[in-house]
Amino acid sequence: GDSVTQMEGPVTLSEEAFLTINCTYTATGYPSLFWYVQYPGEGLQLLLKATKADDKGSNKGFEATYRKETTSFHLEKGSVQVSDSAVYFCALSDSSYKLIFGSGTRLLVRP
Amino acid sequence: GAGVSQSPRYKVAKRGQDVALRCDPISGHVSLFWYQQALGQGPEFLTYFQNEAQLDKSGLPSDRFFAERPEGSVSTLKIQRTQQEDSAVYLCASSSRDRGSTDTQYFGPGTRLTVL
Numbered sequence: 001g002d003s004v005t006q007m008e009g010p011v012t013l014s015e016e017a018f019l020t021i022n023c024t025y026t027a028t029g030y031p032s033l034f035w036y037v038q039y040p041g042e043g044l045q046l047l048l049k050a051t052k053a054d055d056k057g058s059n060k061g062f063e064a065t066y067r068k069e070t071t072s073f074h075l076e077k078g079s080v081q082v083s084d085s086a087v088y089f090c091a092l093s094d095s096s097y098k099l100i101f102g103s104g105t106r107l108l109v110r111p
Numbered sequence: 112g113a114g115v116s117q118s119p120r121y122k123v124a125k126r127g128q129d130v131a132l133r134c135d136p137i138s139g140h141v142s143l144f145w146y147q148q149a150l151g152q153g154p155e156f157l158t159y160f161q162n163e164a165q166l167d168k169s170g171l172p173s174d175r176f177f178a179e180r181p182e183g184s185v186s187t188l189k190i191q192r193t194q195q196e197d198s199a200v201y202l203c204a205s206s207s208r209d210r211g212s213t214d215t216q217y218f219g220p221g222t223r224l225t226v227l
Contacts, residue, residue, distance in 0.1 A: 043221060044218040049215075
């Protein structure tokens with residue numbers, strides 16, 4: 001079945017460092033891909049999405065490009081802030097309704 | 112406007128008790144989803160409603176789990192005879208369009224269920 005694999009955390013970075021969180025997927029069709037973020041004490045929020053190959057999703061300085069050839073959707077940010085500390089989930093939807101999530105990557109940014 | 116709300120936020124149940132978890136989606140949202148999130152894991156799909164119709168319940172782990180959305184708005188997830196393995200955070204999400212779209216799912220804060 002369809003699945004999402006993302007790098008294990010925690011990822012610990014200093015403020016202003018470059019961030020990459022790897023995400024790869026397995027799907028039989030042409031899924032849409034998502035990154036959700038869960039800040040401490042809050043619910044899941046959509047961070048960005050891409051619906052077809054080579055699309056780039058971006059929001060709040062975060063970017064991810066849908067790479068069909070490598071079945072990847074890696075999350076990047078050029079300069080992280082303490083306020084970016086959260087758990088990040090990569091997800092796919094191949095039927096346009098239910099989401100299939102990875103196990104999450106905790107990011108801790110130190111001042 | 113108001114987001115998705117869930118109640119209670121925390122629930123402690125003794126093994127064997129029945130529990131009911133409520134979800135109030137964003138007003139007017141057609142689609143409603145329930146997910147289960149075990150500690151340290153990503154959410155896993157349980158069931159999907161389009162208005163009052165339950166179109167997919169393939170993720171419900173056993174026949175002890177039952178969900179309803181009788182008037183196409185508020186939904187209730189019921190777990191009968193709770194077991195320790197049911198301990199998890201139960202997330203509700205809603206979206207404004209029906210399946211076939213990639214519309215954003217908006218998540219509630221979740222209900223943390225602990226079964227002793």
